[in-house]
Amino acid sequence: MKFVDLGRQYEILQKDIQSRINAVLDHGRFIMGDEVMELEGVLAKFCDAKHCIAVSSGTDALQVALMALGVSHGDEVILPAFSFFATAEVVLLLGATPVFVDIDPVTYNMDMTQVEAKITDKTRAIIPVDLYGQSADYTALNDIASRHNIPVIGDSAQSYGATFDGKKVGSMATITATSFFPSKPLGCYGDGGACFTNDDELAEKMRQIRVHGQHNRYEHVRLGLNARFDTIQAAVLLSKMKVFPDEIKSRQKAAVYYDKILGDFIKVPSIDPRGKSVFAQYTVEVDNRDAVQEVMRAAGVPTAVHYPASLNKQPLFKDKSFYNEDYPMSDRAASRVMSLPMHPYLTHDDQDKVAAALKDAIS
Numbered sequence: 001m002k003f004v005d006l007g008r009q010y011e012i013l014q015k016d017i018q019s020r021i022n023a024v025l026d027h028g029r030f031i032m033g034d035e036v037m038e039l040e041g042v043l044a045k046f047c048d049a050k051h052c053i054a055v056s057s058g059t060d061a062l063q064v065a066l067m068a069l070g071v072s073h074g075d076e077v078i079l080p081a082f083s084f085f086a087t088a089e090v091v092l093l094l095g096a097t098p099v100f101v102d103i104d105p106v107t108y109n110m111d112m113t114q115v116e117a118k119i120t121d122k123t124r125a126i127i128p129v130d131l132y133g134q135s136a137d138y139t140a141l142n143d144i145a146s147r148h149n150i151p152v153i154g155d156s157a158q159s160y161g162a163t164f165d166g167k168k169v170g171s172m173a174t175i176t177a178t179s180f181f182p183s184k185p186l187g188c189y190g191d192g193g194a195c196f197t198n199d200d201e202l203a204e205k206m207r208q209i210r211v212h213g214q215h216n217r218y219e220h221v222r223l224g225l226n227a228r229f230d231t232i233q234a235a236v237l238l239s240k241m242k243v244f245p246d247e248i249k250s251r252q253k254a255a256v257y258y259d260k261i262l263g264d265f266i267k268v269p270s271i272d273p274r275g276k277s278v279f280a281q282y283t284v285e286v287d288n289r290d291a292v293q294e295v296m297r298a299a300g301v302p303t304a305v306h307y308p309a310s311l312n313k314q315p316l317f318k319d320k321s322f323y324n325e326d327y328p329m330s331d332r333a334a335s336r337v338m339s340l341p342m343h344p345y346l347t348h349d350d351q352d353k354v355a356a357a358l359k360d361a362i363s
């Protein structure tokens, strides 16, 4: 059994993907070719955003977003203490300071009741993370952010396709950043990402930042990056978008089945009833995680940990003042969470095997 099985999806899409890739090989515009613009249109429409700017990775999408908002030295950016490293990394790369907020132990997303106390006159952005594919509470956060006139950047690397309060991820933040890393719910065959916004001026800035701050060719109006998107990856995603809505439904069905067969012996994910998760991960909590993972591995069931430490506790931060801060809910999650195999082509048979192995491992 695989943790994420991309092979089954490729079997279904093989002909279409190959002919689209061949078309790119024929026309030869390998970077920012026509398929990239076509994809941007499809992605923006799908999530009710006015603009989509496809970029080279989810990490670059976050950095492009921060740069477009002018975040730099001396600024503070608020983000949850529990996420993938990139969420904090991009803030530090720009010389700004991450200000951490603990998570809500039920959803694992940023605890919005703790955000306002962290806002100072240096706060230049807030980055909620939609962990495991579940949208953060943008309704609560946007209320706080708009009162303080602070832009929100959604780290939606795991949640493209999710909804909250009837709105789509991609339409709720000032800028939404997502990732097309192969194992994300919408993944390409390499690195990729995208920024979404409804703001024309920010969209223009992000398009410039993506290509070295260029306005016209060789006319640079700001500092930027090389964050362009590959045409072959756009071709792959155009094909995958055809099945993506069905794949989301399949992930949600797999989650419902896991809930049913695991719910009486383990803590299963809680999804806020106002939202719909795309289940980038299906994550449970266990005691003695190392031992549980070992027993499951021996039974042929792969598991993974997202993530084993709070963001502020990474070794490179040992001299930073925030290293010694405590985020009890984040620390607790980091020591207990374990993700189970999850993808749209998981069978009930596979899920029964996961459940049996898990039950055995925790008893």
Ligand SMILES: *Cc1c(COP(=O)(O)O)cnc(C)c1O
Binding pocket: 057, 058, 059, 060, 083, 084, 086, 087, 129, 155, 157, 158, 179, 180, 181, 191, 192, 193
């Ligand atoms: C995957 C991920 C990223 C980074 O995306 P890449 O495409 O790998 O650069 C950022 N934040 C979160 C929460 C992620 O899961």
